[in-house]
Amino acid sequence: MLVLNFFLFRILPGDPERTLTRLQRVSPSTIEEVKRELGLDRPLTVQFFDYLGDTARGELGISYVFSRPVSEVIGNALWPTILLLGVATVGATVIGTLLGIWGAWRRGSTVDTASLGFSLITYAMPEFWLGMLLILAFAVALDWFPTSFMSTPGLTDASAGVMLVDTLEHLFLPALTLVLALLGEFALIMRSSVIEAMNEDYVTTARAKGMREALVLRKHVVPNALLPVVTLAALNLGFIVSGAITVETVFSWPGLGQLTSRAINGGPDYPLLQGLFLLFSVAVIFANLAADLLLGLLDPRIGRA
Amino acid sequence: MNEANGTLLEIENLRVLYEVRGVRAPAVDGVDLTLRAGDALGLAGESGCGKSTLALACLGLLPRNATVEGSIRFLDTEVVGAKPGRLRALRWAGISMVFQGAMNAFNPVRRVGDQVVEAILLHEGVSRSEARSRMQELFEHVGIAPRRAADYPHEFSGGMRQRVMIAMALACDPPLVIADEPTTALDVMIQAQILNLLAQLREERNLALLVITHDLSVLAQVTDRVAVMYAGRIVEEGSATELLTTPRHPYTKSLVSAFPVVGDPASRGIPAGLPGDPPDPAARPPGCAFHPRCPAAFEPCDTIDPVLERHGSRLAACHLVAEEEEA
Amino acid sequence: MSAQATRSARSVRLTRRIEAFKSSARLFASNRMGVAGLAILTVFVILALFADVLAPESRLSVTHAPGAPLEPPSAQFWLGTDELGRSVLDLVIQGSQISLLVGFLATAISILIGALVGITAGYFGGWTDVILMRLTDWFLVVPFLPLAIVLAALLGRGLFVIAFVIGIVTWPGTARVVRAQVLTLKERPYVERARALGASDRQIIGRHILPNVFPLIFANTILVVAVAILTEATLSFLGLGDPFSVSWGSILESAFAEGAISLGAWWYLVPPGLCIVLVVLGFTMCGYAFDEILDPRLRER
Numbered sequence: 001m002l003v004l005n006f007f008l009f010r011i012l013p014g015d016p017e018r019t020l021t022r023l024q025r026v027s028p029s030t031i032e033e034v035k036r037e038l039g040l041d042r043p044l045t046v047q048f049f050d051y052l053g054d055t056a057r058g059e060l061g062i063s064y065v066f067s068r069p070v071s072e073v074i075g076n077a078l079w080p081t082i083l084l085l086g087v088a089t090v091g092a093t094v095i096g097t098l099l100g101i102w103g104a105w106r107r108g109s110t111v112d113t114a115s116l117g118f119s120l121i122t123y124a125m126p127e128f129w130l131g132m133l134l135i136l137a138f139a140v141a142l143d144w145f146p147t148s149f150m151s152t153p154g155l156t157d158a159s160a161g162v163m164l165v166d167t168l169e170h171l172f173l174p175a176l177t178l179v180l181a182l183l184g185e186f187a188l189i190m191r192s193s194v195i196e197a198m199n200e201d202y203v204t205t206a207r208a209k210g211m212r213e214a215l216v217l218r219k220h221v222v223p224n225a226l227l228p229v230v231t232l233a234a235l236n237l238g239f240i241v242s243g244a245i246t247v248e249t250v251f252s253w254p255g256l257g258q259l260t261s262r263a264i265n266g267g268p269d270y271p272l273l274q275g276l277f278l279l280f281s282v283a284v285i286f287a288n289l290a291a292d293l294l295l296g297l298l299d300p301r302i303g304r305a
Numbered sequence: 306m307n308e309a310n311g312t313l314l315e316i317e318n319l320r321v322l323y324e325v326r327g328v329r330a331p332a333v334d335g336v337d338l339t340l341r342a343g344d345a346l347g348l349a350g351e352s353g354c355g356k357s358t359l360a361l362a363c364l365g366l367l368p369r370n371a372t373v374e375g376s377i378r379f380l381d382t383e384v385v386g387a388k389p390g391r392l393r394a395l396r397w398a399g400i401s402m403v404f405q406g407a408m409n410a411f412n413p414v415r416r417v418g419d420q421v422v423e424a425i426l427l428h429e430g431v432s433r434s435e436a437r438s439r440m441q442e443l444f445e446h447v448g449i450a451p452r453r454a455a456d457y458p459h460e461f462s463g464g465m466r467q468r469v470m471i472a473m474a475l476a477c478d479p480p481l482v483i484a485d486e487p488t489t490a491l492d493v494m495i496q497a498q499i500l501n502l503l504a505q506l507r508e509e510r511n512l513a514l515l516v517i518t519h520d521l522s523v524l525a526q527v528t529d530r531v532a533v534m535y536a537g538r539i540v541e542e543g544s545a546t547e548l549l550t551t552p553r554h555p556y557t558k559s560l561v562s563a564f565p566v567v568g569d570p571a572s573r574g575i576p577a578g579l580p581g582d583p584p585d586p587a588a589r590p591p592g593c594a595f596h597p598r599c600p601a602a603f604e605p606c607d608t609i610d611p612v613l614e615r616h617g618s619r620l621a622a623c624h625l626v627a628e629e630e631e632a
Numbered sequence: 633m634s635a636q637a638t639r640s641a642r643s644v645r646l647t648r649r650i651e652a653f654k655s656s657a658r659l660f661a662s663n664r665m666g667v668a669g670l671a672i673l674t675v676f677v678i679l680a681l682f683a684d685v686l687a688p689e690s691r692l693s694v695t696h697a698p699g700a701p702l703e704p705p706s707a708q709f710w711l712g713t714d715e716l717g718r719s720v721l722d723l724v725i726q727g728s729q730i731s732l733l734v735g736f737l738a739t740a741i742s743i744l745i746g747a748l749v750g751i752t753a754g755y756f757g758g759w760t761d762v763i764l765m766r767l768t769d770w771f772l773v774v775p776f777l778p779l780a781i782v783l784a785a786l787l788g789r790g791l792f793v794i795a796f797v798i799g800i801v802t803w804p805g806t807a808r809v810v811r812a813q814v815l816t817l818k819e820r821p822y823v824e825r826a827r828a829l830g831a832s833d834r835q836i837i838g839r840h841i842l843p844n845v846f847p848l849i850f851a852n853t854i855l856v857v858a859v860a861i862l863t864e865a866t867l868s869f870l871g872l873g874d875p876f877s878v879s880w881g882s883i884l885e886s887a888f889a890e891g892a893i894s895l896g897a898w899w900y901l902v903p904p905g906l907c908i909v910l911v912v913l914g915f916t917m918c919g920y921a922f923d924e925i926l927d928p929r930l931r932e933r
Binding site: 120121123124125126128129130132133135136140141235237238239241242245246249250260261264265270273274276277280281284285288 | 772773774775776777778779781782785858862865866869870871872881884887888893894896898901902904905908909910912913916917
């Protein structure tokens with residue numbers, strides 16, 4: 001898996017030369033100079049190993065847009081994204097799961113049909129559009145929330161409590177956007193998982209033992225229904241990341257997503273994009289591994305001697 | 306009032322209809338059964354004859370698309386149409402069940418011991434630790450090391466799992482245990498073990514057993530009486546040994562010859578297979594439901610539906626038997 | 633008489649296929665969701681086809697815009713105007729062309745590659761399978777948007793680039809599903825028989841595997857189109873689209889860049905997004921209906 005990752009990067013180091021010449025019309029001699037400066041005149045394999053070495057050391061090049069080391073730029077944007085994604089993922093998972101259980105429990109009811117419809121619609125919506133609509137409605141029209149950024153400019157010396165509230169205010173709409181966008185799929189998957197679990201034999205056994213329906217649901221159905229959800233959620237991590245990019249752009253939230261946007265529009269800023277891409281891929285791979293581990297913990301059938 | 310003569314279960318004219326795609330078809334079509342304390346009754350028949358449906362009906366566990374008519378009385382409770390609270394109290398403490406295919410009957414993500422303890426705690430107001438020690442006693446009794454209570458269902462072999470299933474069924478000390486295909490999918494050796502266990506438990510606790518199976522050799526060992534079901538009705542009933550050695554109804558005859566009786570070498574001849582399939586509940590043949598497959602079918606069989614009649618100690622629903630009796 | 637009685641195997645197969653198609657069509661027609669979805673899609677396709685008539689290029693000229701900038705909806709401009717004074721309605725109608733076109737193109741690329749990989753990996757097995765599956769898995773793990781962004785950034789801006797990029801990013805899903813199906817089909821008795829009779833791989837694939845895998849590919853296609861259109865919108869919004877053509881995503885990009893939000897210019901923001909939602913919904917609903925036809929189990933209500 002990692003091998004293939006590097007395959008892609010092999011092409012990338014070769015590009016700066018091309019893009020530089022595309023950005024500016026420079027004379028051939030200048031190109032030569034630049035090439036030598038960036039070490040691009042050395043054979044490709046050497047370049048590749050250089051790149052590997054640099055990456056391992058955390059040296060990802062210099063961003064065109066910011067004229068600062070890529071690793072520094074990315075480092076600064078890391079926390080906001082973690083905050084936003086963390087809150088949104090937790091929110092979407094919890095609400096989505098609950099909604100899914102409810103829908104399966106009261107199958108065919110108005111709540112069920114409504115949540116199904118809702119999931120369908122939010123799936124069809126581009127999340128950035130949803131974000132823009134929410135800003136229009138709640139921040140512009142109703143003025144309940146700020147329209148963008150992570151904090152009110154100029155509010156740097158206030159007390160920690162005020163800062164916290166300020167951040168939360170700014171966090172609300174972008175988090176809401178992401179939650180709404182991700183919610184649908186979780187609910188859908190959980191719902192079908194619960195329906196399937198309810199048809200299993202051990203549920204009949206539980207009822208035969210004289211258990212109340214609600215208890216059967218809680219103790220037997222849900223724990224088993226959660227298992228496939230974890231697997232599927234892991235597979236969908238790519239969507240969460242993608243959602244983050246567009247939503248951060250819309251809200252000018254100073255995280256990795258916004259950074260990506262600026263990298264595209266200001267260049268394109270290849271070193272930065274490379275770095276971001278690397279980070280995103282590693283993060284998703286990591287998260288997949290974590291999900292596998294989690295599944296191993298939750299399901300006693302996996303991995304036990 | 307029924308405790309006086311020891312009747313535990315009294316089923317009267319039971320009909321269970323399933324609704325599938327707008328069509329209502331009877332899976333159980335008029336069954337009468339009586340079980341007294343300590344009785345062991347076997348219920349035999351091919352798949353689809355309604356035996357499992359009957360078992361589920363006794364516990365009120367039928368799915369939503371099933372309609373139940375008639376009466377199932379357990380002690381002084383009427384199961385048909387009982388309120389959910391009453392049903393829940395009855396389940397497991399009054400009648401418990403050993404399910405078919407113990408693999409799926411257990412929750413795969415919970416420890417086996419916990420699942421048995423759960424059953425105890427649902428009906429008895431004892432502390433958790435007491436429930437645990439009861440559970441461990443039960444395990445020992447059925448031949449499982451108590452430390453295995455901490456294991457998960459998939460860690461047991463088929464036979465062991467069935468034992469755990471039996472232990473769980475006894476958790477609340479019910480007077481009646483229904484065993485639905487208790488030995489299907491087990492090795493012959495293990496089958497014998499499980500059957501011996503059942504017989505032993507029955508003696509010790511004066512347990513009433515309703516054993517459901519398609520394998521007659523199983524019934525020979527554990528039950529006193531056997532009832533044979535076909536197309537939702539009982540077609541023959543009598544003492545186990547008599548019925549299995551001298552079956553009267555043609556269907557029983559073919560069932561008996563299909564399975565060699567354990568311990569009876571003479572029956573191990575080449576089984577005479579029965580052509581055809583059981584009838585679709587929604588499309589019951591006219592007259593006797595068995596007549597299309599019956600090797601001895603004659604005049605009235607395709608027009609008049611035979612009634613279950615008593616011939617001495619035997620009950621049979623067959624024109625042939627009736628004729629033989631008259632002779 | 634006997635010549636009539638012995639119809640060629642081909643014509644028998646053909647009539648059978650037509651019958652199967654007709655019964656599927658009838659099933660589809662009875663599914664309310666599917667019909668609704670199809671209706672929505674028809675509207676948009678017609679819109680796209682006649683876009684040049686309904687919203688002529690002339691009205692979208694950057695220099696000779698018909699109206700004043702950022703006007704709210706009025707009798708003259710049903711959906712108001714953009715920052716250059718062009719009618720938003722015109723923009724949206726024109727946008728349908730590109731959005732749908734790119735969506736379809738990307739899907740074609742994606743399905744082609746995906747089906748090819750899936751069938752090859754599933755049918756030939758062995759090393760081919762292993763290598764192809766590793767490749768597919770890698771694509772599936774890597775988050776699709778960053779990948780698309782990197783590729784688009786590298787390859788420059790343009791319609792075909794976008795379509796290509798989306799196709800590249802989405803084919804693994806189809807490949808996986810197709811491969812699974814091919815694996816089960818491979819074991820069917822008629823395939824073994826064909827092989828015993830000496831049929832070549834190409835013949836077996838063409839005559840036995842392909843027709844049976846086709847319904848699955850078709851169902852998958854519908855879903856991929858939905859994803860493709862959403863992805864096109866996202867890429868355009870982020871600035872990677874074709875700067876010279878109008879698509880719903882690019883309209884949203886302009887709207888955002890011009891601060892339509894803070895100015896409260898909802899007429900600029902709502903319509904393009906709404907169109908995307910409706911089209912994607914249309915495809916999804918058709919996809920569900922089709923799923924129910926394919927898998928009779930789902931039909932039980």
